[in-house]
Amino acid sequence: MISFLLMLSIVSYTMAVVFTGQRFAASPRWGQRRIQVSSAVAVFTHVLSIALVLNETGFRHFNMAATLLIIAALLSIFNLSRGLRAEANLLRPVIFTFAIFSLLLVAVTPLRAGHAITVQPGVTLHIGLSLLAFSILALAALYSLQLLYLNRLLKQRKAKALSDNLPPLMTVENYFFRLLTVGTGVLTLAIVSGFLFVENMFAPGQLHKTSLSLVAWLTFNGILVVHYWRGLRGKPAVIITLIASLLLILAYYGSRFVRDVLLA
Template structure:
C-alpha cells in the first residue's frame, strides 16, 4: 500500500510536491491552459514519486492523512485521463489546492505502523478501500461540476450545454460510472473484511467487528446502493441523486478517515 514517510527524502519530496501544486493553483489564471497543465502534470508525477518512496520505507505506516493523499492522487489521475478526452474541463486550480493540502497533511500526520501480526494481504485490502475512496471522490467532483454547469446555464444570457467544459449529459453519465465502480470496490472491501478479518488483521481480530469504521462503511454502502437502485428503477437524477451521493460520500469519509483522525489526532493512539 502507498504510505506516508517521515524520512528526510520523503519530507523533501512532499514539500516540493506541495510547492508545485501551490504554484499551479496560484498561477492558473496567468500562465494559460498549456503551462498550467504542464505544471500540474509535474506536480502529479512528483506526488506519485512521493507515494512510491513512502511505499519502500520501513516501517510501513498508514493513517487518515496518507489515505487522503492517495485519494487526491487518484482523483488527479482520473483528471489526467479525462483532460485528454475533454480539453475544456476546468478544475485545475481546485485539484491543485486539493493535492497540496493532502500532501501537507500526510507530512504532518504520517500515520501509524501496520500491525506486525497483519497478513501480507492487508495492504491489498487497504488498497481496495482507498481505490473506492478515489472513485467516489471522482464522482463527487463530477457532481460538483454538474452543479456548477447547471448554475452557469441558469445565469448565462445564452445558455450553453458545455458550461463546465463537458456536456451535462456526459458529466452525469461519468458521475454514475464512478459511483458504480466505487460501489463494486467498496462491496469487495466490506466482503473481504467480513469473511477474512482474522486472516487480514491477525488472530487478535475475530469475526465482524462492529466499530465506528464498520458502521459508517455499511451506512455508506447502503446509501450508494439506494442511489444506484433509485437511478435504475426511478430514474433519479439532478438534485436528488447528488444529495444521496454527498450523504454516502460523507459517511464513507467518516468511516476510515474520520475514525482514524479521532484515534491519531484527538486520542493520540496508533494502530491500523
C-alpha cells in the first residue's frame, strides 16, 4: 500500500509540474483545473504515505528520508494553500520536484533505517516544531530567491514580456518577511522545547546541531530586527537569509547524514 501511494503521489506531482510549465508557456488561464486537481491528489497521497510510514515504524524512526518526506509535504501544503497566485505558481515546480525527490528517497530507504528515538510527548513536540520551523524558513529562502530572480528580470527589462505570469515584487517581498517572522518565531519555540525536553543539548552528539541552530536563530532574528527597525530589505536581506538557511540545513541534516548514513 505504501509503495502504491508513493508512486501515485510521484505521478501526480509530475503531472502538476508539467501542467504548471504549460501554463507559463501558454495562456495564463490554461489548465487551471488540471493543476489544482493533480496538486491536490499529489499532496493528499503524500500525506497518507507519511501516515503509513510513521505507523509502520511505530513513530520511532525519524531518519533523514522520513524527515525530508515530512518537510516536502509541508512545503507542498503551504504552496497549495496559496492557490493559483503568481508567486505560488512560480515556485510550484521547484517545491513539487523536491517532493518527488523525497518520495523516491523513501521508496529506496528501509523504513527502519537510522537510530530509533524515544517517543515522549516533549521530544515529539520538539521534533514537530523543528520540522515546522525548518519548512517555513525553507519556504522563506525560496521566496528570497524569487526576489532575486524578479529583481534581475526588472533590471534586464525582461519582466514586461512575462508580466502575465510574474507576481508583483512588493507582494513577494511582503510575504517573504511574513514567512521569515513566523518561521523565526516557531524556531524559537523549537529551540526552547529542545532545552526543556531533550537531554543535554550540548552533549558531543548534539553540540554541532545545537550550536549551528543557535547561530542560525541569531542570524534570522538579526535580519528581522534590522528590517523592522531600519527598514532592511532587498539583496542584503536575501543574502543573509540564505546564509542563515544554510546554517540551519547544516545543523539538522549535517548531523542526520553522519548518523543515519555514514554511521548506519
